[in-house]
Amino acid sequence: MTTPIPLLINPKAGSLFRSGLKAWLDSHRAEFRIIPTNSAEDLTAKARELAESGEPVVAAAGGDGTLMCAAQGIIGTGAALGILPCGTMNVFSRELGIGSRRFDTALEAMHGAVRQEVDIFTVNGRPFLQLAGFGPDAGIIRRITPRMKKHLGAASHIITGMQVAVEHHPIITVTLPDGEEVCGTQVILGNGKRYGGEGHLFANARYNDGLLDAAIIQLESTGILFEVISYMLMRGATDRNTTDFTQLRQFSSCTITAEDTIDYQLDGDYAGTLQAGDSAIIERLPHPLQICVPTLPEPVTHFGRLLAHPVLETMRKQIERIKETVHPRE
Numbered sequence: 001m002t003t004p005i006p007l008l009i010n011p012k013a014g015s016l017f018r019s020g021l022k023a024w025l026d027s028h029r030a031e032f033r034i035i036p037t038n039s040a041e042d043l044t045a046k047a048r049e050l051a052e053s054g055e056p057v058v059a060a061a062g063g064d065g066t067l068m069c070a071a072q073g074i075i076g077t078g079a080a081l082g083i084l085p086c087g088t089m090n091v092f093s094r095e096l097g098i099g100s101r102r103f104d105t106a107l108e109a110m111h112g113a114v115r116q117e118v119d120i121f122t123v124n125g126r127p128f129l130q131l132a133g134f135g136p137d138a139g140i141i142r143r144i145t146p147r148m149k150k151h152l153g154a155a156s157h158i159i160t161g162m163q164v165a166v167e168h169h170p171i172i173t174v175t176l177p178d179g180e181e182v183c184g185t186q187v188i189l190g191n192g193k194r195y196g197g198e199g200h201l202f203a204n205a206r207y208n209d210g211l212l213d214a215a216i217i218q219l220e221s222t223g224i225l226f227e228v229i230s231y232m233l234m235r236g237a238t239d240r241n242t243t244d245f246t247q248l249r250q251f252s253s254c255t256i257t258a259e260d261t262i263d264y265q266l267d268g269d270y271a272g273t274l275q276a277g278d279s280a281i282i283e284r285l286p287h288p289l290q291i292c293v294p295t296l297p298e299p300v301t302h303f304g305r306l307l308a309h310p311v312l313e314t315m316r317k318q319i320e321r322i323k324e325t326v327h328p329r330e
């Protein structure tokens with residue numbers, strides 16, 4: 001009998017039920033000591049308390065945003081983060097080989113000895129795990145109301161995307177440590193390779209190289225969308241396959257400014273708005289985060305990758321949602 005792993009969950013999160021995690025936990029009761037949390041701050045505080053009390057593994061259930069809250073509590077301690085990926089996209093967990101909603105693989109990783117070190121970067125002091133976006137992609141996320149998300153699911157991104165596509169996009173400037181300035185209308189910062197589900201955007205990104213990968217795209221929204229999708233179909237942007245509209249950079253810090261108001265998102269959640277004259281400072285935290293990963297990553301076949309493409313994923317989720325409405329669970 002192994003010692004139960006402390007598991008932080010928000011008992012009211014809809015994703016707990018939608019992802020099937022609730023049912024899975026019911027059949028794995030002896031494995032975990034469930035600790036309910038009621039806010040992001042509470043989650044971070046409880047994660048820190050557990051890590052500081054000497055727990056080797058602190059587990060959390062949720063999507064990338066929720067996992068980041070738990071990570072904030074354990075960075076710099078000796079604990080590793082165990083993740084039960086029950087969010088919508090689970091980009092971070094896919095990249096670490098745990099996959100999306102593969103709870104058995106996640107548990108095996110927590111019991112195993114393999115740990116992945118992950119650099120953590122911050123935007124004006126606020127950390128993110130996988131992605132940060134400045135410009136239209138964040139504008140889309142800001143406009144999606146919880147009601148839209150509930151009724152339309154991932155399709156709300158497409159509808160809102162069309163709305164954002166017709167707007168004017170201010171020029172964003174990324175200033176690198178050596179003083180170089182790179183301009184675009186959409187800036188995407190990646191800690192890993194993926195952007196949205198299985199889609200790779202940064203072919204050369206690694207979690208533990210101390211560097212953040214950046215794509216700075218100079219196009220209006222619809223063009224940005226096609227540019228991003230084409231890179232994802234090519235398994236990621238590299239110096240060889242970028243067009244005149246995209247510039248790639250790697251750095252450990254930078255400053256982002258814009259000529260007019262722009263939104264930014266961290267791990268798929270709206271995080272703030274920069275006014276003209278405001279700066280977003282991107283820096284790396286001194287300590288990396290330790291994550292429990294499986295010995296063998298969850299295999300992703302070409303077909304699986306295709307099925308996990310954001311567009312197909314959106315359609316599949318929509319069908320699931322319709323089925324759920326017709327035959328509600330519980």
Ligand SMILES: [Mg+2]
Nearest residue numbers: 206207209211
């Ligand atoms: Mg890196």
